[in-house]
Amino acid sequence: MVSTLLRPVVKAPGRAGARSSARRRRPGYWFVLPAAVLFVIFFLYPLLSSLWQSFFSTAGGESSWVGGAQYLRLFHDPLVAKSLFNAFLILVIQVPLMVCVALALAYLLNQSWLRFRTGLRAIYFLPAVTTLVAYSLVFRVMLATDGGAANQILGLVGVAPVDWLNSEVWSRVALIASITWRWTGYNMVIILAGLQGIPTELYEAARIDGAGRWAIFTKIVIPQLRPVILFSSITSTIGALQLFDENFILTGGGPNNATLTPVLYLYKVGFQQFDFGYASAIAWLLVAIIAVISVLQFVILKEKK
Structure with missing residues (x-):
């Protein structure tokens, strides 16, 4: 009680x-x-x-409802197919190349025996802080057919000048090289942060078991970096599909639409032809493609439980 x-x-x-x-x-x-x-x-x-x-069409200054006609138009537009082909070609070549180079640089700059690591990290990261327009203009001057720095260097070793910006093949090579130069350092810093988050006990245990450098890299580093590599791959893929500044300044989408990308085509349709309904349909097509590819990358690269 x-x-x-x-x-x-x-x-x-x-x-x-x-x-x-x-x-x-x-x-x-x-x-x-x-x-x-x-x-x-x-x-x-x-x-x-x-x-x-995207469900409207503008003609004579007046908008009219057309339903899904703008989306059906996408499947009959050869420039949409061309721009998507160019974007996927750049994606398939540039993204794996850049991620692999960024991974190699991050792994090298994380080694304790390397001198001047801080300075080298800053040097490799510097391209990421330059503006897109500024570095694109620099590459345009460097890759000029007559008097460009790239052709002058090739001339010193007896190689004939290359028409970098007026050839379908070389314009794509120039575009991929410029994007890789700009974004490798950015992804390197992200991967480097992931490397520094790996517990040192894992390295020590692997060395005690007799694992070599390659075994440590493939059995410890890569599995531990899977979420970071996934992040870099997805963001780089989105960036490749949204490419605009570099090809707009370097080549304008040419020659013969060899560097035309969906966003550049969207810009031309919307702000040069003033067909904003069709431009909106192109934008939403790109959104759907990015979403599907991002999900696929997540499924393929996700960490195994």
Whole structure:
């Protein structure tokens, strides 16, 4: 009886407690509100507006509802197929090349025996801080057929000048080289952060078991870096499919549409032909392709349980 009387009484939260809790949460909503407003104005509204616009066609300054006709038009447009082919060609060559080079550089710059590691990391990362327009213009000057630095270097070893920006093959090579130069250091830093997060105990245990450098790299480093490699691969894939600045400045999509990409074609349709409904349909086609490829990469490269 005494113990029952001395037991503390726990009151169930009533309406007053709920109102007090709501008042304590209210300031948090005010802090979130500016970001939410900006998100709605500059992301959600344009996104939904472009989707709605893709069902309309503009002719003579007037818009008319055409339903899915704009999407059916995509399958009969040879330039859509050409731009997608160019984007996938760049993706298949450039993304694996860049990720592999970034992985090799990160692994090298993570070695304790290497001198001047900090300076080398900064040097390799410098291209990532240059603006897209500035470095594209530099590459355009360097790859000029007459007097370009690349052809001058080739001339020193007796190689004939290469028409980098006016040949279908070499313009793609120049574009892939410029993108790789720009983004390798960025991905290297990401992979380097992942390397530094691997516990040293794993390396010590592998050395005790007699594992060599290659066994450590393939059996410890690569499995531990799987999430980081997945992140770099997905972001690089999205970047390759959204390519615009480099090919717009270097080649303008030429020659013969050899470097035309979906975003560059979208720009030409929307802002040169003023066919914003069809441009919106191209944008949503690209969104769907990026989503499918990202899911496939995640499934293929995901960490095995």
